[in-house]
Amino acid sequence: MQRLRAFFLFCAGAHVPMLKRAPVETNKYAGIGGTIFFTGVLAAISAGYALWTVFNELWATLLFGLLWGLMIFNLDRYIVSSMKKRDNFWLEFRMALPRLVLAILIAVVISKPLELKIFDKEIQAELITMEQQVFKTQEDQVQVRYQARINELKANIALLNTEISRQAARRDTLALLAQQEADGTGGSRIRNLGPIYKAKKADADTAAAQLQAITIRNQQRINEYQQQLQSVDSAMKASIPLRSRLDGLASRLDALGRLTARSTPIRWTNWFIMLLFIAIECAPVFVKLISPRGPYDDLLQEHEHAFEIHRKQKMELRQLAYEKRMEQEKGLPKEGSLAG
The missing domain is CATH 1.10.287 (Helix Hairpins)
Structure with a gap:
């Protein structure tokens, strides 16, 4: 159980040593990490099915499906871990808005192949x-x-x-x-x-x-x-060309579009599935956005503030050392005057 929680904390992009100093935040970030992980799993399944309809090869389906799932997982992990809690909600919302738009785009891409599988029988008849x-x-x-x-x-x-x-x-x-x-x-x-x-x-x-x-x-x-x-x-x-079977990804998408345009129940079901994936994909961002500022956020800001002060001190010391060296060089006599 501890290993699973540690894995989910890794998925959430949390700094585990710092999170140990604020244990009350552990469950929140473990939940966020679990959502990110299962979103990546759904993305891998979705991409695998889409690629199976294109290549019809098991090795290509497994390989590219795994790569796509890992890419979505890493992207979601970056989106959530890059969000910082501040005291200004509207500032946080403006920072989260591009991430929400990206999450919606990812959700639409993930949901479409699974929609094709859900309506597979109807799509075959339409094809x-x-x-x-x-x-x-x-x-x-x-x-x-x-x-x-x-x-x-x-x-x-x-x-x-x-x-x-x-x-x-x-x-x-x-x-x-x-x-x-x-x-x-x-x-x-x-x-x-x-x-x-x-x-x-x-x-x-x-x-x-x-x-x-x-x-x-x-x-x-x-x-x-x-x-x-x-x-x-x-x-x-x-x-007259030979009658070929329509079974590609584009044909399936076209068939799904015809079904949704003709059937109101299928159209609403299609929208609900897409909204479900959008909710799943945006859930970590929303949780991070609407959750109150906790001890982990204070520790993280304190650490970042200390690092910023340390960086500025080093830059000031380097600037002082440079100015001192320049003054010493100006005070030295020139080679021509020594020879005279």
Whole structure:
């Protein structure tokens, strides 16, 4: 227990020999040190998870997570240990304000990867939707690039089919006129196979021969256009990038942003988690700021005051020694006068 308390006192940046002269302050600084230590542990876990999503390597996760945790721990320890209690609260608050801002920034950085882990299931579902949207956008962009050529080929095929249809309709019309002339239901209204019928039958046969020729000619061109359509379709499919899985840190952050923008409960939960980490990170600074001035602070100020007086005395002694040496040098005769 004593070793654990000594470790937490080290985490708080307290001067242990001086703190032993004010034992009533031990629990306060041990609590501050414990908060700093566990903040560093949370930072290491948070950074480890974030780096796992990036590298997916155990050694990189452990190494960089440990380095990040140690850096946050050392930074928090410096922030708290550099704060000195004075008799002026507003002076202390102005000194603590930059440290509070820094603590808030650290808390936001620490909390974000843990938020990603807490909402992991919801984020995975959102990532699937994002993958589909990205793939659909890429597919649409490729289709736009080839759509003009596809429309041109389809229009040419439609024109050729229209020409065949028109010629077939003309043949059918002429064949119907010849038939009506033969059975007396149209034309001269005389049922016979005379010269009028033969003329109309010849026109129908000519139209049928033209239809056959147009069909053969156009079908060849239609086949060519269809082959070109298949080539364009194959090229378009080859140009569409493969569907890749979104699983990076940036994609997860984007998915979390979409979830918080769409869902009010998730948005409030996200804020509460962030505020919790901000409170944890700022707790040592607030404790140091709002706690009353204690014996340890008096001893620390007394020690600093004694050191400052000692430093000034040494500087004055050095200044006096320098002035005395300069006076002695001025009192010595010059070499030229001695030679004379």
